[in-house]
Every structure is written in structure tokens, then in C-alpha cells.
Amino acid sequence: MPTSETEILSLNDIKASYTKGVKILRSVSLEITQKKIACLIGPNGAGKSTVLKAIMGLANVESGSVKLNGENITGMKPHEVMHRGIAYVPQGRTVFPEMTVWENLRMGGFIIKDKQLVEDRIQEIFNIFPILYDYRNQKAYALSGGEQQMVEMGRVLILDPSFMLIDEPSIGLAPKVRRLVFEKIISLNREKRIGVLMVEQNAIQGLEASDLGYVLDMGRVRFSGPGVDLLRDERIHKLYLGGGGKDYRKARFETDT
């Protein structure tokens, strides 16, 4: 749904959970636009993946709202959210292993009725990721980790989204390939005008690739600001980027007051 206006996706004081009694998100507000890449970092269990799932209608949002260009999309079903131009690449390798690269890409477009449009978009995706064209008839399981990550990104790009939510794109990737994946994300943002919200545990590289950073801890946004600023912040370095040694937990709770 491309418009001439810059699209805006916002979360306003979201509280969310999966099962009763276990609160995951206690208060999360953030805003991203089509022009930006935003990165969510934080400890394991902070609620980073749940932020993406709350947007996609995959977590139970108890209060607060998710808005796309002012429209309240809170609690919509995942396919309704996708139809509005928000794509989601979940955590872990999620290709269909027994399907070819080309079939995997076509699966991404199964809600599009116009088959020619799907084919056209697959060609565009081959332009973005030329390696996928080379492997188009290979079964996905035979691809390396980095190539599979590109299939996963390509598969959601079929819908021509305005936003892409991506959960740990660099997990399990070799250093050289990891850089390539971040470069692809940057070029999707700059050239295709896709707003990106990504979760990363390779926090330093994730922030370096991003315009905006959000530090999530215990279900709340603790710090936010330009990625470069967060990288320079000594507290953040110590608490979340590995600079604090073994006393980091103590320090984290001290800032909690």
C-alpha cells in the first residue's frame, strides 16, 4: 500500500502477555516511520520478540494501542495486519525446507490473487538478492544460513510491505555473512522505502545499522534514541552491550529505582 506520505507505525503504552499471570510487556511505546530502521535490544526475556508479535496480532494485547497511520490495528488478525503492509520475519530458520527457493518465495504471495503480480515481484526480489536467482531451483534446506535468511526476507517482500518486522536477522550467521545481511536491510530501507523494526542480540552491529535504538528491559522501554547515541552511552554499554563484566545484573537492578 505505498502512498506518497511517509507511513507511521506506533505503539502506545502496550501491555501484553501470552498466558494469564505472566506479563511480558508492561509498558511499551515506540514509533517508527517508513524512512527509518529501528533496533530493539535488551536482555533475554525482556519482551523484544513480543513487541513484534503484539504488532502482528500474535500476542494478547491487554491494553494500549498499535496504530498504523492513525488507524487502530490493535488485536487484528495476522493476515489483516499483513494486508495493511506490515511484514513479519520470525525468529529462527523458518524456510519451507523441502520447497525450492522459488516455491518459498511464491508462498509469501499466496494471499495475492494476481499471479502475474507475484511473478513480477519475485523477479524484483531476484534483483535485490541475485544469489536467490542462482539457487531458485534448489531446495531451501540445502542453502546456507545467510541464504536462508535472504529467502525469509524475500518471502515477505512479495507483499510489497511498508514495514518489515524482523526478529534476529543475524542469528547463527558467520561474521562475513552477518555484515551482508545488515547491508541488505539498509538497502531495503533506503532504496525500497521499507521501514524496519528489528530485534538483535548482536546489539552493537544492530545499532550501527539502525537510525533508532530502543533498549527494552523487563517489559519496558528503558532507553531510546539515535543508534549512535545509544552506542556511546556508557550505562547502556555496561548493562546491555557486554561492557560490564559479571556485575551487570547488579547494575541493571540499581538503575531500576
Next chain:
Amino acid sequence: MSFEFREVIKDFGGIRALDRVSFKTPHGAITGLIGPNGSGKTTLFNVLTGFLPMDGGQIFYKNDRIDGLKPHEVVELGIIRTFQITRVFPKLTLLENLLVPTRTNLISDLLRRPKTPKKLEKAQQLLEIIGMSAYMHEPASILSFGQSKLLELTLSFMIDADIILLDEPSAGINPSLQSGINDWIEAENKEGKEFLIIEHNMEVVMNLCHHIIVLHNGQKLAQGEPAEIQQDEEVLDAYLGD
């Protein structure tokens, strides 16, 4: 010398995943296994632990041949492993998950003094390290992807193993927490536990490992100390990049 691989071969259909791989791991060390995605690292773990049969070569552990053994026989030798994709029991509590592998029914264990209280203490201590002691009585199903990985890693420390094989322990783990885990690995190593670690995080590899083996396209590309490996032109080109 602890493990010795001699000309190990593993084929998947027409693809040779391990191509005459030979190396020895130094006794008592933390050894890192690195290489590009698809270079054969996890396959090497799978043949080493009896999860996959090999197509050629031999594997020795302390001078005994261990290739052809079943996974449980490998465990009985004191060699245990973690997986890239975690396997925890979702309906058991975190604490119960950690105590599962410590239960045995062997007569020899019954004759020994029961050590459950000590195990319980250790489990609680480990949950503290990974920052999850507040949920020790919650089912593992509440955990996120990264937390499940942490639980599985912790589980590998609960077993009285001589060697622990870890498949990408830092993937999906917060960098600050990682340093606490590294401390634990180092402490266990000083107590005499050996480690063989597959890892892509170079900070972890270079700080933690005493010795590094590099795989590329199923072959051993290089082997040596971290400082040597970091300077190796071929490794830089194949794996580390600019």
C-alpha cells in the same frame, strides 16, 4: 590429546559435508570450532556424538575408537552436547528441567551417597547466573527463544561430563549475560572440564578459546591459537571478511 579425527568423511547424497577431516584437540582445553555457514561444523558434532553415521575415517577419544557408538554410549563416556535448536521440556518447571538429566537408575548410583541436594543447589545457582531464578517454578513454556537456549546450556552444566560440546552458545544471547556465561565456562574448565565450542561470535571465540579449528567446505582450513588464526589470510578471506 583428547579427541582425534582421522580422515573423517561424511556425505549427504552427492554433497561431501566432511572431507577427510583430521585434527587432534589438546587435552584440558577450550577448543573453538569456527567456519562459514554450511562448512560442516554441526555435522562434525553429529558424527562425533553418534547422531549420524560416518562414511569414512576414524574418531578416537583418549586413544579409544568411538565412531560407531550410539549417542547414549557417547554420553556414558562423559561427552555431552547442546543443540542449535533447543530441546527443553515445556511442561516441566525450569528447576525440573535441570534435574532431569541428573536422575539415574543405575545400581552403582544407588550405592553412592545420594547427591540430589547438591544438584538442587547447583541448579539454583545456575538459574541465578542466567538471571532466571525468579521463574524457577514456572513451566519452561513461558520462556522466550533466547531463554530456552540459556536453560539448555545450563542443563549441560548439570551433568557430570568430562567434555561439553556447545553448538553456538552465544547465538541469541544478550552480550552482557554472555560474559557471565563465559566466566562460568572458564571456571568449569579450570576444574578440569573440556569444551569444544562452535561459535560465530569472534569476541567469545578469541577471549575464551585456547585453541581453534577452522572448517571450510567440509575441510580443515586451519588450526592453531587464537592469535595465529586471526592473522591467517585464508581464514580472513573465507570467514572473517574485511
